[in-house]
Structure formats: structure tokens, C-alpha cells
Amino acid sequence: MKEDQDYIQDIAQIRSIMERSSRFLSLAGWAGIMAGVYALAGAYIAYTVFDFNPDKLVYSTIQTGDLVAGLPKVVFLAITVLILAIGTAILLSYKKATKRGEKLWNALVKRLLINMAVPLIAGGLLILILIANGLIGLMAPITLLFYGLALYSASQYTYEVLRSLGLIQIGLGLLSACFVEYGLVCWALGFGVAHIVYGIYLHYRYEK
Amino acid sequence: MKITINGLHKAFESRIKLGIMAALAINNMLDFNSLKEFLDVTDGNLASHLKALEKEEFIRVEKSFVDRKSNTNYAATELGRKAFTDHLNALEKLIKGVTE
Numbered sequence: 001m002k003e004d005q006d007y008i009q010d011i012a013q014i015r016s017i018m019e020r021s022s023r024f025l026s027l028a029g030w031a032g033i034m035a036g037v038y039a040l041a042g043a044y045i046a047y048t049v050f051d052f053n054p055d056k057l058v059y060s061t062i063q064t065g066d067l068v069a070g071l072p073k074v075v076f077l078a079i080t081v082l083i084l085a086i087g088t089a090i091l092l093s094y095k096k097a098t099k100r101g102e103k104l105w106n107a108l109v110k111r112l113l114i115n116m117a118v119p120l121i122a123g124g125l126l127i128l129i130l131i132a133n134g135l136i137g138l139m140a141p142i143t144l145l146f147y148g149l150a151l152y153s154a155s156q157y158t159y160e161v162l163r164s165l166g167l168i169q170i171g172l173g174l175l176s177a178c179f180v181e182y183g184l185v186c187w188a189l190g191f192g193v194a195h196i197v198y199g200i201y202l203h204y205r206y207e208k
Numbered sequence: 209m210k211i212t213i214n215g216l217h218k219a220f221e222s223r224i225k226l227g228i229m230a231a232l233a234i235n236n237m238l239d240f241n242s243l244k245e246f247l248d249v250t251d252g253n254l255a256s257h258l259k260a261l262e263k264e265e266f267i268r269v270e271k272s273f274v275d276r277k278s279n280t281n282y283a284a285t286e287l288g289r290k291a292f293t294d295h296l297n298a299l300e301k302l303i304k305g306v307t308e
Contacts, residue, residue: 007299013223014230014296021231021238021246107235107242 024108024158026100028092029207032199035085039191042081043184046074054137055181071136096207112157119149140183144173144190159206165198215298217291219264224249224257229292232267232284240280258282266291 046052050070090104097104123146130138148169155163169190176186212218220226227247231238238246244254261267266288270281284292 007302010220010223010226011299011303013227017227017230017246018234021242022234103245106245107238 021108022157024112025206026093026097026102026104027158027202028089028096029199029201029203029205031085031089031092032195032202034088034092034199036192036195036197036199038081038084038088039195040188040193042077043188043192046077047184050074050077053181053184054139071131075131108157112154115153115157116150119146119153122146123149137180137183138177140187141173141177141180144169144176144187146173147191148173159202161198161201161205165194168194214302215294216302217295217298219261219266219291220295222257224253225261226295228254228257228261228282229266229284229288232282233289233292237270237281237283240282243282261288264288264291 050073052070052074094104123142126146127139127142130136130142148166148171151162151166151169153166155161155166172186172190172194176183179186220229224247228243231243231246235242240254240258243258244251247254249257258267258269262269265285268283268285270283272279272281
């Protein structure tokens with residue numbers, strides 16, 4: 001017959017295992033902050049250096065505007081920002097996981113990534129299709145919208161607070177679809193400012 | 209079913225078995241290594257507890273091959289889920305009885 005103290009211990013054990021096996025908590029707050037910084041820098045370069053700020057939905061490929069000519073540069077810039085952000089997230093989360101005595105690659109991370117990959121890949125393919133048809137103005141809204149959906153579904157498997165970040169990105173995405181001329185501003189707000197704010201929040205809430 | 213006088217299941221007297229059921233209650237399916245990581249136990253220790261739970265028919269074992277390496281996945285059965293939930297309820301009752 002066990003002592004009462006033992007039963008309390010049993011419950012503590014169950015709680016800790018359930019917590020540990022349900023959510024991926026090695027996501028580093030700094031990863032969000034850095035992703036936001038890269039995004040803001042990218043948006044700034046796109047706007048000032050490449051003069052990229054689409055204000056119409058459709059740019060026909062017949063129009064030999066600077067915008068269409070500059071598009072490959074902007075796409076390259078966007079991919080650079082993405083790779084930097086993901087690379088930083090992997091590096092910082094790896095450090096955090098090691099510190100917590102966990103492996104970075106486990107069943108939880110796998111589940112988290114699969115749930116994020118589905119909306120992200122769908123959105124990425126849609127953007128490629130739109131670019132092929134000259135619908136450049138929709139790039140910002142679509143990236144925001146699908147990234148928001150990815151975050152929303154990811155929030156089940158990591159910090160729950162990502163749900164509201166996802167909703168913010170979805171809102172900004174829809175807003176920028178209404179006002180295409182503010183696409184770049186909304187993109188900078190979503191991928192830049194919101195990331196930094198949430199990154200700081202995560203860092204102080206869970207890592208201090 | 210081996211149940212003690214206050215509704216606690218004998219199988220869950222071991223904290224590792226309790227942990228295995230807790231992890232499988234949340235995750236539909238886990239492989240051996242994930243379980244090992246969550247519970248922080250040695251291979252042999254985990255294997256023997258898993259065998260015992262399998263014998264009780266609380267968990268289901270699915271063996272498959274990934275790149276010619278055997279990969280074993282575990283899932284809780286309906287019976288196992290029920291036993292785990294009953295055990296939790298019994299624990300709750302016990303503790304309520306203690307505090308009242």
C-alpha cells in the first residue's frame with residue numbers, strides 16, 4: 001500500500017510527462033526577434049533599393065515596367081530572408097533544446113513541422129502560380145495569410161500564444177488584399193514587427 | 209484486471225508504466241526512442257515495462273521497417289485508455305478523501 005505522498009508524486013509525474021510529450025517548448029524567443037529583424041531589413045531593401053512597392057493587382061508581362069524587371073531580385077531577397085530566419089531558428093532552438101537536456105529532432109518537432117508545412121507549401125505554390133500569371137500585387141497578402149494559417153495550426157504543438165500571432169498574420173493578410181498599395185507595409189508589420197513583439201514576449205515569459 | 213481495494217490498478221503502481229500511458233494518452237503513436245526520451249529511462253527498463261503493458265493489452269505494438277531498420281511504434285488500446293482514466297479518477301478520489 002502506497003503512502004499519500006506517493007500518489008501526489010504519481011500525479012506530478014503524469015503531469016510532467018504529458019506536458020513534455022505534448023508540446024515542443026524549445027522554440028527560442030530570440031528566433032522570433034531575429035526573424036523580425038531580417039524581415040524588416042528585407043522590406044526596407046525591397047522598398048528603397050529595388051523600389052518595389054506594387055500598388056496594383058495585375059501587372060501584365062507585356063508591360064515592361066521596372067517592377068516586373070526587378071521581380072527576380074525581390075524573390076531572391078525574400079528567399080534569402082526566409083533562409084536566414086529558418087537557419088537562425090534552428091540554431092537557437094538547437095541551443096535551447098540542448099540546454100533543456102532534450103534532442104532537437106524528436107516526435108514533437110516532426111509533428112510541428114508537418115502541420116506547418118502543409119499550409120506553407122500550398123501558399124508557396126499558389127504564389128508561384130500567381131507570379132507566372134503576373135499577379136504580383138497578391139504576394140504579400142498570400143504569404144501573410146498562409147503563414148498565419150501555419151502558425152494557427154502549429155499553436156497546438158508548441159506555445160499556445162502562437163495562435164494569436166497566427167490570427168494577426170491572417171488579419172494583416174486579408175487587410176493587405178483589400179489595400180494592395182499597403183502590401184509591403186502590412187508584410188513588414190506581420191513578418192517584422194509582430195515577430196519581434198512575440199519573440200520578446202516568449203523570451204521574457206519562458207526563458208527568464 | 210487486478211484492482212486494489214480503492215480502485216487503483218496494480219499495473220500502474222510502477223511510475224514508469226504510468227508515464228508510458230500518460231505519453232500514449234496524448235500522442236496517438238510513439239516510437240521507442242521518443243518514449244525513452246520523454247521518460248528518461250534505459251532501454252532495458254523501458255522494454256520490460258512495455259512488454260508488461262502489452263501483456264495486459266493496454267498498449268498495441270506495431271513493428272515496421274524504415275530503411276531496413278526495424279521501427280517499433282506503440283499506441284494505447286481502448287482498454288488501456290480506460291484503465292488509465294479509471295486510475296486517474298481513483299487517484300483523484302483518494303486525494304479528495306485525504307484533503308476533506
